[in-house]
Amino acid sequence: MPFNTAAADARAAILTVLSSWSGLIARERKLAPPARTVRSLVEFAVRHIDWLTAHFAAADLTREVAHLVRGAQQVVQPGAGRRVVVGACMEPECSGTLVAVVLPREHGEPNRIVCTADHGHAWPEHEWLRLRHRMERGQTRTAVPSVARTIRWLSAADISHLWHVAPGSVYRLASEHQWRRRNHSGRTYYHEADVHHALSRRVTSV
Template sequence: MPFNTTAFELRSDISDILCSWASLIVDTRRVSRPERTVPSVSGFLLTHLDWLAEHEVGAELSAETAGLVERARRILSSEKVHAFAVGSCPERACTGTLRASVHPDTPGRLSEVRCTVERTHRWAESEWLRLGERVSGESGRTRRPMWLGVAEITRMWNVSRGSVYRLASERSWRRCSRGRKTYYHSDDVAETMRDRVSRS
């Protein structure tokens, strides 16, 4: 992942600005200085928040922290997100359209499919296979087989690569090879993952 200089600069500014306000409190109120970490300084400022609110420069603190928050939001919103239409919502009497949001560059950030009309109609990655059947109207017997790579399985079900290989061997997943990569039958994968959830 490339180094984000903008985020690094913001992190430094957050530390410097919060520490400068902590110094004001320490010098004025004659209290012990907190450890120079953002969590420690933030907790220190919260402890003295009432005093800061009544101080003549309290409005400046509010303005500076609001500026930091806005900068952080701009950095987060610049994350690459792939969004695309999937099809009509399969829920009864719903007129909405399904849209998928995929976060390819953010490990741990969950992708999902949402309905444009009803907010409660949403599906996590691990539910996409079943959702695909509902949207297409095809059952497991009539649709063409779908093959999943190891990276897709680890992301959709939040399991390690080692667990994928172990489960594939233990449960005898059907597989195919394309070049140097191995892909597993989605039905076998989904059945195994459902069993894991039911036992947990």
């Protein structure tokens, strides 16, 4: 059988990170380190999880483990992308949770936010800004991916990413539709409402 390089790399990364954190536990708690196998390292870390979570570097541990999980998932389900919990579904009487499915760029399919209870409750990328406003009005805490979470003025790169428009076309559309704009640190930003009004109609008509 062919050698799975991606799986080997993921396993090596897991072993390296677990060894590092287990070594920290052993040094600071004056304990004998565990055997350098994934199973032994995980069991050792779990036994000391209360101490680890109280450590000043606990946030770094969380980030590193999350990165390892994403890497392993890409090996098991290549092209599956990552999932980000957004918040409660905004549709009336729906008890589901909204999850952003962020796919690798080479996947060729648009990213989307989908309800876990009803897949008919879904928002493609170009609707994320509108969804954010709706969630804010409903006072629902949101974790919509950063490009759609905090921006009122959009750069050409933001617009290109959200609506899958070639960057060169953004400037043409801005001129045609007379989008409001402002400059900051040498970059041009366009008014979110103008962009959404023009491009949402464009997507709907396709």
